[in-house]
Amino acid sequence: MDWSAIAALLAAEGLEVIQDPQQRQKLSTDYAHFSPILTEQLRGKQADLVVLARSEAEAIAVILCCVANQIPLTVRGAGTGNYGQCVPLQGGIVLDLSPMQRIVSLEAGRAVVEPGVKLGKLEQQAKQMGWELRLLPSTYQTATVGGFVSGGSTGMGAVNYGTLFDPGNVQSLTVLTMEAEPQRLVLAGEAAQPVIHGYGTNGIITEITLPLAPALPWQEAVVSFADLSAAIAFAQNLANQDGIVSKEISIQGHPIPQYFSSLKNYYQPGDHWVMVIVSALDWLAFTELAKSNKGQIIFEQNPQAPGKKVNLIEFNWNHTTLLARAMDSSLTYLQVFFYQDLEQILTLEKLFQDEIMFHIEMMRIQGAMCLAGFPLVRFTNGDRLEEIMAAHQNLGARIANPHTYSLAGGSVQPLPESQLMFKRQVDPFNLLNPGKLTD
Ligand code: FAD
Structure with a gap:
C-alpha cells in the first residue's frame, strides 16, 4: 500500500x-x-x-x-x-474520534453526545443541572463516552445500575457502517446491544444517548476490618441496604491498601478496607451499620468540598491494578464473578496465599447483588496464570479473561449469533478492528 x-x-x-x-x-x-x-x-x-x-x-x-x-x-x-x-x-x-466533542443536548434525565466527549466533562455539566451519569469507569476523567460504550462495561454506579449491557443504560447509538455506501443507523433500545462493548468491530459510533440519574450529595469513606470475611460481609450488607444509597462499594483485602501511597497514613498492616461512596443524606445510618459490623471508619471526606485529599474512585476498579503495578510491576490481575459466594474467595485465599490479593467490587448482575473480583495476581508465567484461572473456575467462579484481545475469548458467555450476524451486515469486508471479535 x-x-x-x-x-x-x-x-x-x-x-x-x-x-x-x-x-x-x-x-x-x-x-x-x-x-x-x-x-x-x-x-x-x-x-x-x-x-x-x-x-x-x-x-x-x-x-x-x-x-x-x-x-x-x-x-x-x-x-x-x-x-x-x-x-x-x-x-x-x-x-x-476524540475531536468529536460536542454535547448535542443535555436535559433532565438524558444526554445526547458525540463519541469524543470526555465522561468527566459530561458528568460535570450534568451535575450543574442536578443530574449525573449512571455508570462511570474509574478512568472517567480521560475516557470518552464512545470508548466507554464500546470498550468498557461498568464502574462507579454498578451497585445500583449494573452494567452497560442492562437494558436502559444505553438508550440509543448512531452508527456508521463500513460499506462502499456507508449507512447511518440509529439503533435504539435492544437494537444497540451488538455495538455495546463491541470493541469497535460492529460499526463506528457517532452519537450516543445516555440516561442520567438524579445527583445526590455524596460522602466518601474507608472502613477498616481485621479480617477479609468481615470486610466482605459488611460490603454485602451495605450493598443490600434499601435505605442507604451507595454508588461505590469495594473491598481491598490486605495487603492491597499498601499500594495506595496517598492514603498511607491511614493504613495499618493486616487491615482490609471497604471503600465506599454513600449518600451524605444517609451518613448516620451508614456509620451505625459500620459500627454494628465491627468496622472502623478511618477516612472520610466530602468529595464536593474544596481541597479534598483524594478522588476515592481512582483507587478502585482497574485503578487498583494501576496503583499496585506502579509499585510492583510483577503484578497483573483477573476479572472474576464470584456472584454471592464468599466461600469461594476464602478457599482461594488459602490456596494462593502469596500469589493473589483480593480486590472485589460490589455490582448488580441481572438484578442480583454480586461480588465481582479484580484480584491482583503475582505473575510468574503463562501456565501458572492458566492454573490460577482454572482453580477459580473449578470452584464455580466465572472468569472474564483480561489476558486476551479477543472479545469472544474474554467473554463469560459465547457471543450471541445476533452479534455475529450484525457484524456481517455492517462490516461485510471485515475491516473494522479485524481480529478482535472472535479470533
Ligand atoms: P478506547 O480505549 O479509546 O477504546 C475502547 C474501545 O472502544 C476500542 O475497541 C475502540 O476501538 C472502541 N471505540 C472507541 N470509540 C469508538 C467509537 N466512536 N465507535 C466505535 N468504537 C469505538 N473500564 C470500565 O468499564 N470500568 C472501569 O472502571 C475501568 N477502569 C479502568 C481503570 C484503568 C486504570 C484503566 C487503564 C482502564 C479502565 N477501564 C475501565 C477500561 C477503560 O478505561 C474504559 O473502558 C474506558 O471507558 C475506555 O474509554 P476510551 O475513550 O479510553 O476508549
Whole structure:
C-alpha cells in the first residue's frame, strides 16, 4: 500500500493525518500492558496512518477511503482500554474520534453526545443541572463516552445500575457502517446491544444517548476490618441496604491498601478496607451499620468540598491494578464473578496465599447483588496464570479473561449469533478492528 498517497488523499479532504512513526506508535496502544501475555502478543503492532475526525462527515470520508482500498480501520477514543482494543492488529488506519466533542443536548434525565466527549466533562455539566451519569469507569476523567460504550462495561454506579449491557443504560447509538455506501443507523433500545462493548468491530459510533440519574450529595469513606470475611460481609450488607444509597462499594483485602501511597497514613498492616461512596443524606445510618459490623471508619471526606485529599474512585476498579503495578510491576490481575459466594474467595485465599490479593467490587448482575473480583495476581508465567484461572473456575467462579484481545475469548458467555450476524451486515469486508471479535 502506498501510505503517502493514502495520506495525501485524506489530507485533500481536509482531514488531519499523522504519519510520524512515534506519534503513530503512541496512538496504536492502550493499557494492555496490565497483562504480560498481551504485552508480548501485541508488541510491534502499529497503525500505518492515524487520522483524526472532527465530524461524522470526516468519519465517512475515512470509511470511503478504507473500503475503496480495503484498509483495516481501528477506532480510538482516549486509548484507556485494557485489552488492546485500540491496537491495530493488522495495521492500516487508526481513526481517532476524540475531536468529536460536542454535547448535542443535555436535559433532565438524558444526554445526547458525540463519541469524543470526555465522561468527566459530561458528568460535570450534568451535575450543574442536578443530574449525573449512571455508570462511570474509574478512568472517567480521560475516557470518552464512545470508548466507554464500546470498550468498557461498568464502574462507579454498578451497585445500583449494573452494567452497560442492562437494558436502559444505553438508550440509543448512531452508527456508521463500513460499506462502499456507508449507512447511518440509529439503533435504539435492544437494537444497540451488538455495538455495546463491541470493541469497535460492529460499526463506528457517532452519537450516543445516555440516561442520567438524579445527583445526590455524596460522602466518601474507608472502613477498616481485621479480617477479609468481615470486610466482605459488611460490603454485602451495605450493598443490600434499601435505605442507604451507595454508588461505590469495594473491598481491598490486605495487603492491597499498601499500594495506595496517598492514603498511607491511614493504613495499618493486616487491615482490609471497604471503600465506599454513600449518600451524605444517609451518613448516620451508614456509620451505625459500620459500627454494628465491627468496622472502623478511618477516612472520610466530602468529595464536593474544596481541597479534598483524594478522588476515592481512582483507587478502585482497574485503578487498583494501576496503583499496585506502579509499585510492583510483577503484578497483573483477573476479572472474576464470584456472584454471592464468599466461600469461594476464602478457599482461594488459602490456596494462593502469596500469589493473589483480593480486590472485589460490589455490582448488580441481572438484578442480583454480586461480588465481582479484580484480584491482583503475582505473575510468574503463562501456565501458572492458566492454573490460577482454572482453580477459580473449578470452584464455580466465572472468569472474564483480561489476558486476551479477543472479545469472544474474554467473554463469560459465547457471543450471541445476533452479534455475529450484525457484524456481517455492517462490516461485510471485515475491516473494522479485524481480529478482535472472535479470533
Ligand atoms: P478506547 O480505549 O479509546 O477504546 C475502547 C474501545 O472502544 C476500542 O475497541 C475502540 O476501538 C472502541 N471505540 C472507541 N470509540 C469508538 C467509537 N466512536 N465507535 C466505535 N468504537 C469505538 N473500564 C470500565 O468499564 N470500568 C472501569 O472502571 C475501568 N477502569 C479502568 C481503570 C484503568 C486504570 C484503566 C487503564 C482502564 C479502565 N477501564 C475501565 C477500561 C477503560 O478505561 C474504559 O473502558 C474506558 O471507558 C475506555 O474509554 P476510551 O475513550 O479510553 O476508549
